[in-house]
Amino acid sequence: xKYVDEFRDAGIARALAAEIARAVQPARTYRLMEFCxxxxxxxxxxxxxxxxxxxxxxxHGPGCPVCVLPIGRMDQAITLALERGVIVCxxxxxxxxxxxxxxxxxxxxxxxxxxxxxxxxxxxxxIARSNPAREVVFLAIGFETTTxxxxxxxxxxxxxxxxxxxxxxxxxxxxAAMHAIVSVPGGIAVDGFxxxxxxxxxxxxxxxxxxxxxxxxxxxxxxxxxxxxLRSVQWLVCQINEGRAEVExxxxxxxxxxxxxxxxxxxxxxxxxxxxxxxxxxxSLPDSALQLRAAYAGFDAxxxxxxxxxxxxxxxxxxxxxxxxxxxxxxxxxxxxxxCTPETPVGSCMVSSEGACAAHYNYGRFRxxx
Amino acid sequence: MCLAVxxxxxxxxxxxxxxxxxxxxxxxxxxxxxxxxxxxxxIVHVGFALQRLDVEEAEATLALLREIGAQAxxxxxxxxx
Numbered sequence: 001x002k003y004v005d006e007f008r009d010a011g012i013a014r015a016l017a018a019e020i021a022r023a024v025q026p027a028r029t030y031r032l033m034e035f036c037x038x039x040x041x042x043x044x045x046x047x048x049x050x051x052x053x054x055x056x057x058x059x060h061g062p063g064c065p066v067c068v069l070p071i072g073r074m075d076q077a078i079t080l081a082l083e084r085g086v087i088v089c090x091x092x093x094x095x096x097x098x099x100x101x102x103x104x105x106x107x108x109x110x111x112x113x114x115x116x117x118x119x120x121x122x123x124x125x126x127i128a129r130s131n132p133a134r135e136v137v138f139l140a141i142g143f144e145t146t147t148x149x150x151x152x153x154x155x156x157x158x159x160x161x162x163x164x165x166x167x168x169x170x171x172x173x174x175x176a177a178m179h180a181i182v183s184v185p186g187g188i189a190v191d192g193f194x195x196x197x198x199x200x201x202x203x204x205x206x207x208x209x210x211x212x213x214x215x216x217x218x219x220x221x222x223x224x225x226x227x228x229x230l231r232s233v234q235w236l237v238c239q240i241n242e243g244r245a246e247v248e249x250x251x252x253x254x255x256x257x258x259x260x261x262x263x264x265x266x267x268x269x270x271x272x273x274x275x276x277x278x279x280x281x282x283x284s285l286p287d288s289a290l291q292l293r294a295a296y297a298g299f300d301a302x303x304x305x306x307x308x309x310x311x312x313x314x315x316x317x318x319x320x321x322x323x324x325x326x327x328x329x330x331x332x333x334x335x336x337x338x339x340c341t342p343e344t345p346v347g348s349c350m351v352s353s354e355g356a357c358a359a360h361y362n363y364g365r366f367r368x369x370x
Numbered sequence: 371m372c373l374a375v376x377x378x379x380x381x382x383x384x385x386x387x388x389x390x391x392x393x394x395x396x397x398x399x400x401x402x403x404x405x406x407x408x409x410x411x412x413i414v415h416v417g418f419a420l421q422r423l424d425v426e427e428a429e430a431t432l433a434l435l436r437e438i439g440a441q442a443x444x445x446x447x448x449x450x451x
Contacts, residue, residue, distance in 0.1 A: 001392050003376040003411060003428050012435050015442030038372050065371045091416075093371060120417025122399060145372040149418045152401045198372045201413060201421040224373070227435055253428035254413050254421050263402045263420070354371060 003253070007225030008046070016230040017051040023237050024055040031057045032236055033326055034194040035178060037064030037354025038224040044359035046226040056233060059188065059326040060356035062177050062281055063196060065141045065170075066093045067324060067348045067355045070280045071312040073170055074099035077139045079307055080168070081105065081113035086305070087131060088168075089116045089124035090139035093352040098345060100312050105139075121153035128157070128165035137301045139168045145198040147171040147290065148263035151270040154292065154299050166301040169291055172277065174199050175207045176288035180279075181326065182215040188326045192236040194229065195221035197251055204259025208247045216245040223251040270296055278311055280348055281324030320347035323356050330360040337361055374415035376423045379408050389414060 024030065034040055040060045043049060049058055062068050074097050081088040088105065095106045095117060109115040114134075118124050121138055128136035140150045150167060157165045174196055182190065195208055200221045208219045218239035222232035232250045239246060249255050270293060277289030292300040301307070314321060318340070319333035330336050330349070340346035342358050349355035353362065377389035377396070387400050389412065396414075400406050403419045412419035 001375065002378070003423060006432050007435075009435070009439065011443070012439035015438045016435075018442060019438065036372060063372075091371070122417050142371055145374065145415055145420065148402050148420070149399075149416050152399065152418065196372070198374045198413065198415060198420060201374075231435075250431075253424050253431060260402060260421055262404055266402065352371060354373075 004225060007223065007227045009227065013046070013226050013230055014051065016227065016234060020056065020230065020234050020237055021053040023234065023241065024053050025241065026055065029055050029057055030237055030240055031059055031189055031191045032194060032233060033059040033061045033181065033190045033192075034229070035061040035063040035174070036194075036196045036199070036224075037067065037352060038197060039194050039222065039229055040064070040356055040359050041354045042224050042226060042229055044363040047363070048226060048229055049364070052233065056237070059190065060323065061181065061193075061326060062279065062324040063143065063174065063199075064349070064352055064354045064356075065143055065146070065172060066097060066352040067320065068172065068177070068279045068281060069094070069097060069141055069170060069348060070278050071099050071314065072278070072310050074104070075312060076302070076307045076309060077105060077137070077168055078103055078108050080137055080301065080305055081108045081115050082111065084135070084305055086135045086137050087114045087116060087127060088137050088139055089118045089127055091141065092117045094139060094141055096345060096351050097348050098315070121150050122156075125153055125157060125162070125165060128162050129160075132164060134164060136165050137168055138165070139170070141170045143172055143174050143196070143199050144202045144267075147267050147271065148202060148260070151266040154270050154296055155266070157299060158296070163298075166299045166304050167292065168301040169271070171271065171290045172279065173288050173290070174203070175211065176285055177279065177282060178208070178211050180282045180285050180288070182211060182217060184282075184325060190217065190326065191240050192218040192220070194232045194236070195219045195247070197222060197224045197228070197254070200249075200251065200255040200259065202260050202263050205247050205249045205255060205257050206259075212245050212247045218245045218248070220248045221251050221255055223254070278309070280314065281321040315346050318347035320349045320357075323349055330357040333357070372415070374413045374420055376411045377414045379406055379410045379412055382406070382408055387412075387419070
């Protein structure tokens with residue numbers, strides 16, 4: 001694929017890795033958090049951890065929207081599907097996220113609920129048009145990459161006067177999560193961040209500046225291909241060696257400082273900040289997620305159906321929370337690869353291919369000693 | 371989840387466009403990006419163009435990367451591919 005394959009060249013990857021090996025100071029470590037699940041996946045799939053010097057430690061971050069969705073949020077969707085006769089439309093990954101009582105949207109579907117996997121929120125809109133006698137709810141998840149597409153969909157539904165369409169909104173915000181990671185009491189020592197790729201195409205590089213400045217953490221925004229990741233590691237090592245903590249943009253082919261203003265305006269028109277939102281692993285964070293504005297209350301499934309969020313504790317053996325905070329590696333969870341596998345996930349990090357556990361299970365579990 | 375891919379715009383019809391992804395054609399929405407033209411590459415996510423891909427920046431990055439690769443080949447005594 002044009003502008004994808006070129007950024008996966010193995011020879012150049014080895015050359016970059018050799019440059020990084022020359023640049024690291026032998027006596028220190030470089031603990032770099034890749035915030036995004038997309039980077040976690042690229043690192044695992046391309047074996048990047050294997051070509052980097054031992055001084056560079058990559059720590060998986062919370063940037064996988066499926067992973068950070070707490071059980072109570074899935075329960076809301078399952079209640080709508082099973083008890084309210086609603087057609088629930090959602091992205092493929094969310095179908096298998098474990099909820100209360102060993103249930104998931106997939107098991108709800110097996111019990112007869114009308115749950116449909118969609119590629120785009122516009123597909124959910126199409127289902128609403130085709131089923132005027134039924135209520136259709138789109139379970140919206142995602143960071144800033146995905147939020148603008150939900151905003152456009154709500155505006156489209158409004159302009160068409162689609163009265164049977166609504167959104168169960170779980171859109172979350174990257175800078176808030178990044179702030180939570182650096183400020184967690186007794187938290188992990190991160191020397192720098194590999195910054196989000198496609199989130200940054202929307203929000204731009206500017207919103208990361210306060211984190212870099214206030215917490216003295218270098219941040220390099222990087223594309224999701226192997227060479228992008230290696231280049232960002234190289235730049236981070238360089239910043240750390242020089243004692244700098246700046247926001248740098250490696251992904252200049254898609255990211256500008258200001259991002260996509262039109263997308264930002266559409267999001268601001270439809271959504272507003274939630275007072276707080278519970279994240280799996282990070283707990284309840286203020287101003288870290290979005291809800292529909294009052295003007296669009298008719299499209300807000302939470303209000304429309306009165307399904308309030310009820311917090312539910314994670315499975316006792318599941319280490320997703322510590323893994324999402326970067327405090328544990330997947331193989332340190334005692335049910336990793338045994339009771340919890342991609343086929344039968346216990347925790348959310350084993351569900352999406354971008355989840356740290358699934359990425360590790362699929363590409364690297366025989367490499368790293370437990 | 372935030373996966374998005376660069377795709378070539380081959381046709382446009384108002385706010386919708388047809389993109390080509392290595393031979394796979396798909397209708398996407400241009401509601402989030404102004405000024406897209408046929409022949410542009412756009413970053414596609416869940417059926418929407420998120421941003422235009424800056425081809426000049428992409429080529430500049432690739433030129434730098436190829437230089438690093440060629441330099442390493444030279445150091446190893448191999449001729450650059």
